[in-house]
Amino acid sequence: MKTLGIYLRNVRKRRGLSLKQVEKAAGVSNAYLSQLERGLRKPPHPDILKRLAGVYEVPLRELLVAAGYWEEESEKGITRERIERAFDHVISDPNYRHGMRLKGATLGLVAKRFIVEMYEKMTGRKLLEGHRT
Amino acid sequence: MISEAREIGADSLLAFCQEFESGYLGNWPPGDEVLAREFVSHFSLHRYPRLEDLMSFCSNLGIEASISTLPQELRGLNGCYGDKKAIVICEEERFPGTKEHTLFHELREILEYTFRDLGFPTETGGQMELRAERFAAQVRLTIGEVAWMAMFEGARTAEPKWLRWGAFLFIFLFAFGNAASCTLLPYFEDMASRSNH
Numbered sequence: 087m088k089t090l091g092i093y094l095r096n097v098r099k100r101r102g103l104s105l106k107q108v109e110k111a112a113g114v115s116n117a118y119l120s121q122l123e124r125g126l127r128k129p130p131h132p133d134i135l136k137r138l139a140g141v142y143e144v145p146l147r148e149l150l151v152a153a154g155y156w157e158e159e160s161e162k163g164i165t166r167e168r169i170e171r172a173f174d175h176v177i178s179d180p181n182y183r184h185g186m187r188l189k190g191a192t193l194g195l196v197a198k199r200f201i202v203e204m205y206e207k208m209t210g211r212k213l214l215e216g217h218r219t
Numbered sequence: 220m221i222s223e224a225r226e227i228g229a230d231s232l233l234a235f236c237q238e239f240e241s242g243y244l245g246n247w248p249p250g251d252e253v254l255a256r257e258f259v260s261h262f263s264l265h266r267y268p269r270l271e272d273l274m275s276f277c278s279n280l281g282i283e284a285s286i287s288t289l290p291q292e293l294r295g296l297n298g299c300y301g302d303k304k305a306i307v308i309c310e311e312e313r314f315p316g317t318k319e320h321t322l323f324h325e326l327r328e329i330l331e332y333t334f335r336d337l338g339f340p341t342e343t344g345g346q347m348e349l350r351a352e353r354f355a356a357q358v359r360l361t362i363g364e365v366a367w368m369a370m371f372e373g374a375r376t377a378e379p380k381w382l383r384w385g386a387f388l389f390i391f392l393f394a395f396g397n398a399a400s401c402t403l404l405p406y407f408e409d410m411a412s413r414s415n416h
Contacts, residue, residue, distance in 0.1 A: 089291045089311075092311045092313070093288065093311055096310065096311050148288055151290060152288070152291070181300060181301070182298065182299070182300050183298070183299040183300075183332045184296065184297060184298040184299070185296065185297050185325065185328035185347065185348075185351070186293055186294075186295065186296035186297070187293070187294040187295045187296070187321050187324045187325065187348075187351070188292055188293060188294065188348075189291065189292050189293065189294055189408070189412045190292050190412060192292070193292055194290065194291075194292050196290040196291075196292075197289075197290040197291075197292045197293050199290075200289065200290050200293070200296075201296065201298075204296065204298050204305065204307065205298065205300075207305075208298050208300045208303050208305060209300050
């Protein structure tokens with residue numbers, strides 16, 4: 087899971103923390119953190135991500151998304167249908183023009199949600215109201 | 220032809236598109252290489268701009284540009300609603316130049332919305348992504364070209380002779396490296412994301 091690794095390394099560097107400092111603050115070994123950052127380990131348990139989110143001062147949701155937990159959770163629940171419907175609304179709104187630069191060929195649920203949220207911010211309309219997880 | 224630098228404001232993109240369209244009407248749509256060169260010339264992007272400079276350039280154009288952690292499938296995205304325009308660029312990128320490339324890619328798509336509003340779309344065949352990629356690479360190439368041409372002019376008068384030829388060699392390597400990095404960046408990115416999956 088290199089995406090999570092890159093993300094973790096970037097937020098740590100942005101905060102100006104060494105691996106040992108994170109180890110001390112989060113109680114996660116620096117060797118393990120180093121392997122995570124290099125993409126050599128599977129995503130850790132959400133409890134560990136919660137501790138890291140506290141140390142790095144980033145929303146837990148961002149870490150869960152980077153680790154791939156958020157999408158899995160959303161896909162199983164009603165949120166998926168809601169996001170898909172909202173996304174369809176966004177792409178069919180003739181007054182809203184949008185484009186993107188993709189890393190792959192397909193757009194996942196998390197990305198669709200991000201696009202919907204950007205639409206909400208720009209238009210002032212609420213498509214996901216009451217369904218935020 | 221578009222050649223002079225102008226003061227940049229919220230109407231500048233529209234003004235650029237109008238001027239470009241009237242200049243190339245007889246040969247519509249021109250290629251993205253031409254559009255990119257005119258874009259660089261029109262907005263005087265005649266040196267290597269830092270990402271922060273490009274962000275404030277967007278801001279002057281009335282585009283809210285930001286860098287953020289994006290879902291893993293996205294390098295960047297743009298949205299336009301009425302007068303509001305926004306670009307978001309992915310914060311976590313492996314290769315140098317990717318963020319700048321993405322920013323120019325998104326700008327190209329916003330330019331296309333303006334061309335469509337004017338009744339002169341440059342793309343109708345579903346190849347917008349490809350065109351935006353070409354435009355982004357060409358803008359960065361053109362900026363580099365201006366820089367190495369200036370270096371070349373400076374090196375021509377260098378003395379002694381060995382220093383002049385050394386400078387020429389350095390400039391050649393610089394130009395080659397720059398051209399390769401601008402044009403091959405999307406391939407490197409593609410290979411990197413494949414290896415990630």
